[in-house]
Amino acid sequence: MTIGVPKEIKIGETRVSMTPSLCRHCVSLGARVLIQKGAGLTAGFSDAEYRAAGATLVAEPTKVWRAADLVLKVKEPLPAEYDLLQEGQALFTYLHLAAGPELAKVLLKKRILGIAYETVEGRDGSFPLLKPMSQIAGRLSIQIGAYFLQSQHGGSGVLLGGIPGTMPGHVVVIGAGNSGAHAVQMAAGMGARVTVLDLDTRKLEALDVEYRGRVVTLISNPANIEHQVADADLLVGAVLIPAAKAPTVVSRRTVSRMRPGSVIVDIAIDQGGCIESIRPTSHKQPVYVEHGVVHYAVPNMPALVGRTSTLGLTQATEPFVAMLVRRGVERALAEHEGLAKGVNTRAGQITYPAVAAALGYG
Ligand SMILES: NC(=O)c1ccc[n+]([C@@H]2O[C@H](COP(=O)([O-])OP(=O)(O)OC[C@H]3O[C@@H](n4cnc5c(N)ncnc54)[C@H](O)[C@@H]3O)[C@@H](O)[C@H]2O)c1
Numbered sequence: 001m002t003i004g005v006p007k008e009i010k011i012g013e014t015r016v017s018m019t020p021s022l023c024r025h026c027v028s029l030g031a032r033v034l035i036q037k038g039a040g041l042t043a044g045f046s047d048a049e050y051r052a053a054g055a056t057l058v059a060e061p062t063k064v065w066r067a068a069d070l071v072l073k074v075k076e077p078l079p080a081e082y083d084l085l086q087e088g089q090a091l092f093t094y095l096h097l098a099a100g101p102e103l104a105k106v107l108l109k110k111r112i113l114g115i116a117y118e119t120v121e122g123r124d125g126s127f128p129l130l131k132p133m134s135q136i137a138g139r140l141s142i143q144i145g146a147y148f149l150q151s152q153h154g155g156s157g158v159l160l161g162g163i164p165g166t167m168p169g170h171v172v173v174i175g176a177g178n179s180g181a182h183a184v185q186m187a188a189g190m191g192a193r194v195t196v197l198d199l200d201t202r203k204l205e206a207l208d209v210e211y212r213g214r215v216v217t218l219i220s221n222p223a224n225i226e227h228q229v230a231d232a233d234l235l236v237g238a239v240l241i242p243a244a245k246a247p248t249v250v251s252r253r254t255v256s257r258m259r260p261g262s263v264i265v266d267i268a269i270d271q272g273g274c275i276e277s278i279r280p281t282s283h284k285q286p287v288y289v290e291h292g293v294v295h296y297a298v299p300n301m302p303a304l305v306g307r308t309s310t311l312g313l314t315q316a317t318e319p320f321v322a323m324l325v326r327r328g329v330e331r332a333l334a335e336h337e338g339l340a341k342g343v344n345t346r347a348g349q350i351t352y353p354a355v356a357a358a359l360g361y362g
Helices: 020-028 047-052 061-067 101-109 131-148 178-189 201-211 222-230 252-256 267-271 301-327 329-335 353-359
Strands: 002-005 032-036 056-058 070-072 090-093 113-116 170-174 193-198 215-219 234-237 263-266 287-290 293-296 343-346
Touching: 002 061, 020 032, 020 047, 020 301, 032 047, 032 061, 047 056, 070 301, 090 301, 101 343, 101 353, 131 178, 131 234, 131 263, 131 267, 131 293, 131 301, 170 178, 170 222, 178 193, 178 201, 178 234, 193 201, 193 222, 201 215, 215 222, 222 252, 234 267, 263 267, 301 329
Parallel strands: 002 032, 002 070, 032 056, 070 090, 090 113, 170 193, 170 234, 193 215, 234 263, 263 293
Antiparallel strands: 113 343, 287 293
């Protein structure tokens, strides 16, 4: 099997889908690994390290895509990469197709076997390849929010932790899953006043026990959301309905009631976002102001910390990549139900029901 690792081209992306260590593992299992020159540089891995791990370095992305049976990536293919996809090729990456109807059309037309990191399942029904990036995005959401709350960055000038004698900032996190729980951890660690809302009472119970009353947990319903968001200095959107378009949990009207200079970080933007006034931004232009509120909605937040993110991502993907190499793609999918759950497109069909429903197929 030939694995192709192209350099990521999304704005500001710094991650790479394979470390030299994963490369060495794949080569030891008999794979040929083609890596685009410079693909690992922004994550701190040199071409020489990949060469030493047994990879063949290729200057042209076209050559990487053309020769690969399996393309291993981080982000979904962008329009500039659509022509590089080879008919019938296997692609293992984040796809987020519910928010990408154009890409879905291309994958179907080219009959791509699209295995999405975000829907691969663990034995317990969890999403092991989404988890590390969600943890990173959750932690980053608070440091990003704190940055944009600063007066010089268009914010209200609130210091999240406050100082003795002043009110700390109020952080409201909607969604208490992987990203939400890590946002809560960072916000509480900074000394902010933290409120977290979720539909799942077990998640709220766990946080209540962990923080012993230092964090307010609330059931997610329109009344609680409206009330808390209107008082938030920093609002973090962290909800997920697996593979589906994110539900809109905060209306434009509620956003317009926030204090001027408050900040929204919508982590769920990769699934379309969960705030009515949100639209995707990029690392080049990460924020815009609407209703006096600073909106941040970068779909690839973990790229801000390319080294940690690459290590976190590849330690999660490694067992699945190894399965694909050891058994071959089709046998690996037949033998491992959790890996097979990652298949979103195959032979011109959308095979993941929530994605098909979100895109209006079948
Ligand atoms: N922007 C980025 O760079 C980036 C990075 C990583 C992950 N993400 C995205 O972040 C989102 C969250 O991922 P996660 O791993 O934390 O998901 P998760 O499944 O661990 O948690 C999602 C939580 O949302 C809750 N939820 C669903 N509907 C809700 C509602 N109406 N109100 C309140 N809570 C609700 C669920 O009960 C669950 O606890 C996903 O869209 C994921 O793709 C984005």
